[in-house]
Amino acid sequence: MNRLRRTWTLIALPTLSILLAVIVGSIVILVSELLVSGRLRLDLPINAFAALISGSIGSPNAIINTLVQTTPLILGGLSVGLAFKAGLFNIGAQGQFLIGALATVAVGTQFRTFEPGIVGLLVSIAAGTLAGAAYGFIPGILKAVSGAHEVVITIMLNFVAVSTVAAVVSTILDVPGSPSPITLDVGTAALPVLFGRNGHIGILIAPIIAVAIGWLLFRTTWGFEIRTAGANPEAARYAGMSPRRIIVWAMSLAGGLAGMAGAIEVLGVTKHMTASYGTTVGFDSIAVALLGRTNPVGIIFAALLFGAMRSGAAAMQIQAGVPAELVGVLQATILFFIVASSVVRRIFRLRAAGPGLDEATTISRSYGGGEAPRAA
Amino acid sequence: MDIIGFLYDLPIIGLLFQLIGYLIAIFPTIAPIVMQASVPIAFAALCGVMCERAGVVNIGIEGMMLTAAFVGWAAGVFLVPVLGNGPELIFGATPALVIAFALAVVSGVVVALVHAWLSISVRADQIISGTIINIAAFGITGYLNTLIARSSPAGAGRFEAFVLPPAVVDVPLIGWLINTLFGQGPLVLALLVIVVLFQVLLFRSRWGLRTRAVGEHPRAAETVGIDVIKVRYRNVMIGGALAALGGAYLSMDLSASFQQGMTVGRGFIGLAAMIVGRWTPLGAFGAALLFASSVGIGQSIRIVPPAGELAELGALLGALPRQFFDALPYLVTIVILAGVIGRSVPPAADGIPYERESPA
Numbered sequence: 001m002n003r004l005r006r007t008w009t010l011i012a013l014p015t016l017s018i019l020l021a022v023i024v025g026s027i028v029i030l031v032s033e034l035l036v037s038g039r040l041r042l043d044l045p046i047n048a049f050a051a052l053i054s055g056s057i058g059s060p061n062a063i064i065n066t067l068v069q070t071t072p073l074i075l076g077g078l079s080v081g082l083a084f085k086a087g088l089f090n091i092g093a094q095g096q097f098l099i100g101a102l103a104t105v106a107v108g109t110q111f112r113t114f115e116p117g118i119v120g121l122l123v124s125i126a127a128g129t130l131a132g133a134a135y136g137f138i139p140g141i142l143k144a145v146s147g148a149h150e151v152v153i154t155i156m157l158n159f160v161a162v163s164t165v166a167a168v169v170s171t172i173l174d175v176p177g178s179p180s181p182i183t184l185d186v187g188t189a190a191l192p193v194l195f196g197r198n199g200h201i202g203i204l205i206a207p208i209i210a211v212a213i214g215w216l217l218f219r220t221t222w223g224f225e226i227r228t229a230g231a232n233p234e235a236a237r238y239a240g241m242s243p244r245r246i247i248v249w250a251m252s253l254a255g256g257l258a259g260m261a262g263a264i265e266v267l268g269v270t271k272h273m274t275a276s277y278g279t280t281v282g283f284d285s286i287a288v289a290l291l292g293r294t295n296p297v298g299i300i301f302a303a304l305l306f307g308a309m310r311s312g313a314a315a316m317q318i319q320a321g322v323p324a325e326l327v328g329v330l331q332a333t334i335l336f337f338i339v340a341s342s343v344v345r346r347i348f349r350l351r352a353a354g355p356g357l358d359e360a361t362t363i364s365r366s367y368g369g370g371e372a373p374r375a376a
Numbered sequence: 377m378d379i380i381g382f383l384y385d386l387p388i389i390g391l392l393f394q395l396i397g398y399l400i401a402i403f404p405t406i407a408p409i410v411m412q413a414s415v416p417i418a419f420a421a422l423c424g425v426m427c428e429r430a431g432v433v434n435i436g437i438e439g440m441m442l443t444a445a446f447v448g449w450a451a452g453v454f455l456v457p458v459l460g461n462g463p464e465l466i467f468g469a470t471p472a473l474v475i476a477f478a479l480a481v482v483s484g485v486v487v488a489l490v491h492a493w494l495s496i497s498v499r500a501d502q503i504i505s506g507t508i509i510n511i512a513a514f515g516i517t518g519y520l521n522t523l524i525a526r527s528s529p530a531g532a533g534r535f536e537a538f539v540l541p542p543a544v545v546d547v548p549l550i551g552w553l554i555n556t557l558f559g560q561g562p563l564v565l566a567l568l569v570i571v572v573l574f575q576v577l578l579f580r581s582r583w584g585l586r587t588r589a590v591g592e593h594p595r596a597a598e599t600v601g602i603d604v605i606k607v608r609y610r611n612v613m614i615g616g617a618l619a620a621l622g623g624a625y626l627s628m629d630l631s632a633s634f635q636q637g638m639t640v641g642r643g644f645i646g647l648a649a650m651i652v653g654r655w656t657p658l659g660a661f662g663a664a665l666l667f668a669s670s671v672g673i674g675q676s677i678r679i680v681p682p683a684g685e686l687a688e689l690g691a692l693l694g695a696l697p698r699q700f701f702d703a704l705p706y707l708v709t710i711v712i713l714a715g716v717i718g719r720s721v722p723p724a725a726d727g728i729p730y731e732r733e734s735p736a
Contacts, residue, residue, distance in 0.1 A: 017558070032523055148714050152648075153714075156644075157710070160710075163706075284503075287507075324522075329519055331511055332516075335507075335511065336508050338495060340502040
């Protein structure tokens with residue numbers, strides 16, 4: 001009974017936020033339809049959400065597709081969540097994902113006819129993960145050395161990554177004679193498909209990584225250091241830890257996770273890259289990490305929810321005629337209620353679930369050229 | 377000419393002289409493009425200065441711009457059937473266009489109010505609040521755009537540029553500059569006025585002193601009777617209006633339509649311009665011009681590559697991928713933030729929610 005209540009205090013806020021988002025989404029659908037066509041169609045929200053649900057979990061193929069969409073979100077969510085735990089805000093998952101994907105394609109296409117394929121697969125995933133880690137290392141080392149805030153640096157690096165992808169794909173990796181810049185296919189280095197048409201093995205890898213990160217955070221000294229430095233850098237310093245070292249490691253690890261997300265996405269889904277390769281995984285990952293309360297298990301569930309929404313969005317647009325972009329509105333609304341949790345709590349008379357991101361936490365202290373953290 | 381030729385032929389530094397020569401040669405041609413490209417970035421940067429000088433970090437500028445760009449266009453779609461496409465006043469502005477523009481500004485203020493509420497009253501993390509605004513704005517404008525664009529309607533058109541008399545434009549040496557600055561639509565002219573006015577007010581007026589006090593040391597500001605919460609709310613809302621001007625410029629001046637995600641990161645470049653411009657209006661405007669020049673030069677190198685005496689430079693620049701010039705503003709910002717060349721210091725209380733001391 002006690003345990004049940006504890007679980008409820010933990011999931012009450014996310015659950016209510018999702019319900020409130022469904023209500024807000026329904027209002028958006030009704031009002032916009034009324035404005036555009038002049039008709040009040042009360043059945044439209046029901047149709048839309050029914051199509052969204054059946055398009056995401058209504059058939060084996062839909063479920064596989066949902067899991068495929070969930071995979072990069074789990075890894076991206078872990079990337080942002082791990083940084084949160086260390087008191088860092090990794091807005092750069094987007095850029096780290098792109099750089100990871102680029103490195104993976106660059107290496108994977110070299111192994112496109114290599115047998116056995118597992119060699120090319122492992123080497124290119126490693127390349128993507130390391131490239132992402134290197135891209136996360138940059139804001140980490142800059143923050144540790146000069147105090148430059150990781151938020152602004154990673155925002156800038158996101159755009160640099162977009163340009164880098166475009167530049168590399170349209171020069172070095174471009175297939176000669178192609179009408180628009182495109183890389184070769186990764187061929188045998190692709191992730192093997194285990195389930196249905198596109199259920200690649202990555203959908204099993206991501207949860208395993210989540211468990212590994214959970215173990216790292218809560219069962220190792222290293223994870224303890226990360227959490228201590230995130231909760232109170234001063235205390236961490238007094239305990240003899242080095243906040244600088246932790247910042248660099250945490251950002252690199254976060255970058256590696258986002259890079260791995262990019263690697264699995266190109267090896268499992270797209271198999272090649274174009275110059276305008278785009279993704280929203282980076283920003284969705286922030287939403288996933290917040291909804292999952294930066295906890296690896298929570299992140300898996302949050303990623304499943306957002307993966308399902310992305311997967312069902314097309315069905316919603318085709319069957320109910322409600323634009324797929326509604327998913328973005330739902331995501332933002334869920335986040336809004338999570339962030340305005342003190343207000344939601346007051347409305348529903350909920351108890352706080354201990355210290356978390358929801359109690360007026362501020363990670364974004366003074367940015368720009370702040371002070372570098374002092375060495376231990 | 378011999379001296380110039382000699383300078384161009386110098387090893388290594390010769391390239392620098394070639395670059396200067398090339399810039400002088402092409403600048404009058406690309407100046408209008410640079411000016412236009414800098415406008416949305418400058419408005420975004422001014423929004424950033426307005427918010428952050430009062431201690432509120434705003435990374436939702438992109439979302440505010442996108443919302444205003446959409447509302448300006450969509451309001452026109454609904455207003456034109458009612459008000460018609462005339463009569464044209466100054467700058468090609470019809471009543472429908474003016475009302476749509478006003479609504480665009482209001483929408484920016486409303487979005488800013490959400491950010492203000494979350495970050496000032498709820499005291500939520502301001503970066504998260506900004507992220508929510510960006511995701512929400514992208515989602516809702518994309519959603520509504522898909523709905524409205526099904527019938528491919530026309531908006532209320534766009535503002536037109538002020539046509540200077542030829543006598544002014546043809547003035548030798550500075551005619552192109554005058555034309556670049558003033559032969560523009562109303563929003564560009566407004567930007568020039570706002571930059572100067574904002575700079576003076578921020579450093580020379582009571583409002584400016586209060587704003588800076590609230591951003592540097594809110595506790596002290598409250599002690600001398602300044603209402604910190606009120607100042608922050610007001611500044612964030614004015615900031616929303618400034619961002620809205622940048623967004624409206626995209627869909628009501630530079631073009632007469634809306635495309636999904638049409639701000640393509642200008643809100644974030646604006647943030648960079650604010651930092652490079654050291655949180656001052658003039659500096660931010662200068663940085664916006666610099667950033668826009670980078671993109672402009674990148675384009676002109678493809679259209680009019682350096683040749684003849686400048687062949688050496690042409691070979692060097694031609695070898696760079698064109699995306700290099702797109703990425704240059706961001707790289708410059710990273711270098712400046714890292715403190716390699718000069719340090720840019722934000723207001724001391726930037727990003728920290730203010731909590732009133734409980735009344736005794």
